[in-house]
Amino acid sequence: MYIDCQHLKIQFPIYNAQQRSIKRSLLTIAGGGRLSQSQGVTMVTALDDISFSLQDGDRLALLGHNGSGKTTLLRALAGVYSPVSGTLKTSGKISSLLDATLGMEPELTGIENIKLRSLLLGIPPQQLPSLIDDVIAFSELEEFIYLPVRTYSSGMILRLAFAICTARAPEILLMDEWISVGDAAFKDKAEKRLQSFIDKAAILVIATHDPHLANRVSNQQLHLEQGKIL
Incomplete structure (x- = not known):
């Protein structure tokens, strides 16, 4: 069993965002980092350049604040979200x-x-x-x-x-x-x-806010902030 994730990028389009007054404020707050525009469509970059590899016996803890991308990464691993770039390969039955x-x-x-x-x-x-x-x-x-x-x-x-x-x-x-x-x-x-x-x-990936739990159950940790690895 293994998980091999290389330079994973997940984006979501927000259609008709130009009609919403909140768009300019969000772009200002994000500083162009997580929100961008492509052909007139506002894009939210939920994950950007995420790379890690796991083998049998590995336990990975995902750490970060709400909105850091932990749940999005779990859903990508589960096959719910497809990457716009990068690769994600798994071997083994995934249970969530x-x-x-x-x-x-x-x-x-x-x-x-x-x-x-x-x-x-x-x-x-x-x-x-x-x-x-x-x-x-x-x-x-x-x-x-x-x-x-x-x-x-x-x-x-x-x-x-x-x-x-x-x-x-x-x-x-x-x-x-x-x-x-x-x-x-x-x-x-x-x-x-x-x-x-x-x-x-064989492999565990768990998202948590608790660093003590992460230290107890994992042998690897990823700290995420605004969809990137710190």
């Missing part, structure tokens, strides 16, 4: 905890959501029965697992989503901040499951 509730359908039951998410995660059908048993036992939803998710509390939804996302060992794991789920008793249980989940990953 960027949005644990992604793909949850409120009108479906807990069981049906487990089956739906298993399809999105690419879990083979023959593994589904054991996965369902594991998720039900860990989430502690009991009879609620047969009710529509719209009847759940927000905590119950997070417990179900967390149990599904961490049911299968990842190869390349992307995380946007450390996940904390449930009350005190369940939180301790979830922390142990999350740590085991992370330990099984």
Whole structure:
């Protein structure tokens, strides 16, 4: 497994920006660094000249303030965003905890959501029965697992989503901040499951504001500011 990112650049166009009075102010604030114009279209450069390489066993922490580009980089690694220049090559199945509730359908039951998410995660059908048993036992939803998710509390939804996302060992794991789920008793249980989940990953990339967490879980760090590596 590996990630090889070389001179990655991610840009987003903002159409009709010339009609907005805020544009001039933003350009002044940014000093032309993150905002530019191309053929009359305002472009936001979210990431610029990002390079790093990861191999089996590497744990990379992305550090920086809000808006520094951490989440954008994670989404680029997940294949959500395509670069306008540079290269991004990966080998290994990518699992992400960027949005644990992604793909949850409120009108479906807990069981049906487990089956739906298993399809999105690419879990083979023959593994589904054991996965369902594991998720039900860990989430502690009991009879609620047969009710529509719209009847759940927000905590119950997070417990179900967390149990599904961490049911299968990842190869390349992307995380946007450390996940904390449930009350005190369940939180301790979830922390142990999350740590085991992370330990099984060949490669970890985690975004965080906490330098102490970064020092604890990573062997490499990237400090980002306005989409660039410091």
